[in-house]
Amino acid sequence: MLITNLEFLPDRKIHKHLGLVQGSSVRAKHVGRDIMASLKNIFGGELRGYTELLHDSREEATERMLEQARGVGANAVLNIRYSTSSIAAGAAEIFVYGTAVELKDND
Amino acid sequence: MIEAGFFVVLLVGGYIFGRLAEKRHMKSIIKREAINNALPAIASRHPPTDQPYHQHLVGGSVVIGSDYFKSFMSGLINIFGGRVTPFETLLDRARREAMLRMKEEARRYNAAYVFNVKYETTRVATGKVAAMEVFAYGTAMIPGNRQLSSVISSA
Numbered sequence: 001m002l003i004t005n006l007e008f009l010p011d012r013k014i015h016k017h018l019g020l021v022q023g024s025s026v027r028a029k030h031v032g033r034d035i036m037a038s039l040k041n042i043f044g045g046e047l048r049g050y051t052e053l054l055h056d057s058r059e060e061a062t063e064r065m066l067e068q069a070r071g072v073g074a075n076a077v078l079n080i081r082y083s084t085s086s087i088a089a090g091a092a093e094i095f096v097y098g099t100a101v102e103l104k105d106n107d
Numbered sequence: 108m109i110e111a112g113f114f115v116v117l118l119v120g121g122y123i124f125g126r127l128a129e130k131r132h133m134k135s136i137i138k139r140e141a142i143n144n145a146l147p148a149i150a151s152r153h154p155p156t157d158q159p160y161h162q163h164l165v166g167g168s169v170v171i172g173s174d175y176f177k178s179f180m181s182g183l184i185n186i187f188g189g190r191v192t193p194f195e196t197l198l199d200r201a202r203r204e205a206m207l208r209m210k211e212e213a214r215r216y217n218a219a220y221v222f223n224v225k226y227e228t229t230r231v232a233t234g235k236v237a238a239m240e241v242f243a244y245g246t247a248m249i250p251g252n253r254q255l256s257s258v259i260s261s262a
Contacts, residue, residue, distance in 0.1 A: 043124035044174030
């Protein structure tokens with residue numbers, strides 16, 4: 001599956017539009033990480049635990065979007081966008097969406 | 108009395124370790140930027156057509172926390188208004204780090220450009236913790252033609 005945030009690809013043509021596909025994931029940190037983060041917060045620096053958590057969350061959301069795309073028979077998702085919102089203390093939602101299409105090589 | 112002592116320790120500790128962390132981070136950013144500047148990140152939505160490329164989505168993210176001193180200073184500045192420099196530098200570091208991580212991923216694919224680069228900034232808040240996440244993403248343009256069928260089978 002080809003995923004890109006470009007709207008079109010110069011050497012491929014869109015054979016069929018298959019509509020919007022999306023995926024989301026809400027994750028929270030466990031207490032241990034929160035405690036570590038609040039300690040880190042005194043001295044500054046990267047909060048690696050959170051970086052990893054959001055990274056994994058983003059991967060999961062993307063995977064869910066791809067599942068949907070496969071379901072409608074797409075071979076590419078174009079113009080994808082990510083959005084992140086922290087919905088509660090300690091939990092963040094990652095949302096990703098894009099247009100599922102069937103691409104063909106130009107010959 | 109004990110509380111005031113605790114506060115001073117946190118403030119001084121935050122100042123010293125925060126400054127150290129920031130200095131170390133800036134040094135690493137400047138060094139890595141010199142290497143990664145050869146790979147342009149472009150905010151345009153129109154991909155180049157000079158030669159065949161294949162595409163791969165790349166991204167980099169980082170969560171950077173504030174330190175006790177920065178948080179205290181921003182509280183002070185909040186009273187009088189004005190530029191909150193402690194947080195300006197924090198966000199600058201986060202953005203440059205995210206961009207670098209994105210470029211480092213793109214370089215692993217031997218990309219020539221990263222197109223349509225977008226930034227995303229979110230506050231990751233947990234109680235007293237003030238931390239910002241920056242996520243930078245874009246489409247790596249990798250020179251060379253690859254047939255769609257091989258793109259699909261490798262995914």
